[in-house]
Amino acid sequence: MDTIQSSATEVTTRPADPDRLRRMAAGTLMPGFTGIAVPVWILDAYDAGLAAVCLYGTNVASPVQLRELCAGLRSHAPNSLIAVDEEGGDVTRLHYRTGSNQPGNAVLGRLDDVELTAASASAIGHELAGLGINLNLAPDADVNSAADNPVIGVRSFGAEPDLVARHTAAWIRGLEDAGVASCAKHFPGHGDTTTDSHLSLPKVTADAATLDVRELAPFRALVAAGGATVMTSHILVEALDSDHPATFSSRILQDLLRGRMGFEGVIITDALDMAGASAQTGVPEAAVRALMAGADLLCLGSDTTPALFEQTLAAITRAVQAGRLPLERLADAAARTATLAGRFPAASAAEIQEAAVRGQGGLKETELLDGERIAEAFEVSPAAEKWLAREEPVAIVQVETGANFAVGHVPWGPAAATRAIVSEGEVPDGARVAVVGRGLDAEHPLWTTFARLRAEGHAVIAVECGLPRGGADIVTYGASLAVSQALTSLLLGGGSAS
Structure with a gap:
């Protein structure tokens, strides 16, 4: 934490000229891209300070292609974050063409063996680390409290808060011991929803006492486990903030998560191209609002275009220049994200290729469980x-x-x-x-x-x-x-x- 604060202070004592602002803003962004090869604009963005990229299933054609793609990214940006949404189970990106070789959270919760859960996460972590990926947008820490939830379901460890909490902590331990940053999601809890935030803005109407003992239990376990990052949700939790979805709520991100719960890691947004985040405002304005609320790393979505990336950069720099977004807040977000990348150093391009030659690392075919x-x-x-x-x-x-x-x-x-x-x-x-x-x-x-x-x-x-x-x-x-x-x-x- 001291390193983060000192880095932010150092940045904000320098003049906020447009070039420095753009570079700082780029240090809070995590776009996706289309296709199975890294586009030139992503490489240019890295040169201009880009913090991270996120890979999706549509970026994967084969194990060999994925290794080459990751090695190319690592060759160009050896110290940055490469992220993926690899939950295991039904949600998989590495194994998008075949299905995951891990059982998934609902099965692990049913078996209720925390060491088995840690081992499943460790297996995923070693696959990712072998590809040079150092941030995994998992585990799903939602308590599946609505039986007809259309988007969580088997991604959750279950409907019992204590069970979800202990398996969330075990999953984080297994993944991070393998050298990959975890990201518990979707704070403050997406389990009690009956609509999908990809399509609209869900509302949670449970009272504050229920939320505290149910939805927040796994995230307290995250804090206790020292998990590296947490992901926000694009949901309106009326008992916590009746006016702003969680991603855009300083009451939820700053007062609750950082203040009362004591989380010191990086706050990552769910994809800002989702309807629950940007249907009314567009992605660039959603990015500004998320930073203002306390988010540090902004996931832009799977189909980010060069134009959208530039529009988002411009919106952030204008917000600082207009006094809407404090420079100190932007500097803090960029510094936290840079510190995260330093905390989880990734395999180099040469190491990725060496591991592939030896038949180690990346896309293992073995199953964890019989x-x-x-x-x-x-x-x-x-x-x-x-x-x-x-x-x-x-x-x-x-x-x-x-x-x-x-x-x-x-x-x-x-x-x-x-x-x-x-x-x-x-x-x-x-x-x-x-x-x-x-x-x-x-x-x-x-x-x-x-x-x-x-x-x-x-x-x-x-x-x-x-x-x-x-x-x-x-x-x-x-x-x-x-x-x-x-x-x-x-x-x-x-x-x-x-």
């Missing part, structure tokens, strides 16, 4: 137990189901783990059938398929690759590749899932 241990987290009904004990041949029908913006278009379910998937019309006579989907509410099309197959005389079970919503015979609490392999093995009677 399928039987993952399957211990599944809910299996008595009807499913009887179905599993039958001797007829097995057919698996997967009913395609969209995912939220956080998950994206990642392979999921048995279709990610095996070729032994058939369409409804291809089910052989006499086969028993597992019909697989996710988000199985009463209107889900899976139930129509389920009813038709049962009417044809098949023994049928319904499988939910998510949280229980009622009616499913097997609930897996996730749809990552690791979970899907365990599910496929269970359905096929312990045989190969490939």
Whole structure:
């Protein structure tokens, strides 16, 4: 903390000329970019003081390509932050083309072994470190207190605050011991929402006492664990600030998080291109408001353009020049972010390439858990137990189901783990059938398929690759590749899932 304050003081004693302001402003920004190669404007921005970039699934085409991309970034900006949103489980960027080799938070919470959670985070951390990535926008520390939450769900360790708190602390420990900064999210808690902040501004109406014992418990665990960063949420928490979403609330970021809770690390915004942040103002103004409220590193979003980046830089510098944004606040944000990069030094371009040659680092294919241990987290009904004990041949029908913006278009379910998937019309006579989907509410099309197959005389079970919503015979609490392999093995009677 002393280093941060002294750096900020040193910066603010110098004249605030436009070039220095732009460089300082760039030191608070974390854009994404489109494509599988680093664009020239990102390299130019690094030369002009850019703090960080964030990689997304659309930046990944193959393991070799990703290593080359990261090595190129590290070659140009050896001491900067390269971030990624690698939660493991359903939300994965490294394994966007295949699905994650980690089970995910909901499964880990069900198993409730904090050392296992730390080991899962450590495995992710070593993958990231091997690629030169030194900031992971994880873990999700939300308490999933709304059963029909459309964007958190299996990303949470569960609905019980103490469980989420202890696993959040374990996940942070495992990741940071591997040399990668963590980012607990989404402060002050996105779990009690029924709308998605990618699409609109959710509101949390719980009273302050409930928030304190429920939503804030995992973030107190973050502070106690010394976690490096925290991510804000674009939600309106009426009991804490009825006028400003958390990302733009000094009451929440400064008075609560820094003041009463004692957090000393870096405050990172959720992506400012989300509707909950910028639908009314645009990204540049949202960036200014976030800095004013107390945020330090501004995530601009996956499809940042050079024009948007320049507009955001200009908006920040104008805000300082106009007296809206104190120079001291901007300097503090830039200094905190620079200190974070120094605290978590990354592998160099040469080290990334050496590790690739040796077959170490980055995109490991090994699983942390065997399928039987993952399957211990599944809910299996008595009807499913009887179905599993039958001797007829097995057919698996997967009913395609969209995912939220956080998950994206990642392979999921048995279709990610095996070729032994058939369409409804291809089910052989006499086969028993597992019909697989996710988000199985009463209107889900899976139930129509389920009813038709049962009417044809098949023994049928319904499988939910998510949280229980009622009616499913097997609930897996996730749809990552690791979970899907365990599910496929269970359905096929312990045989190969490939």
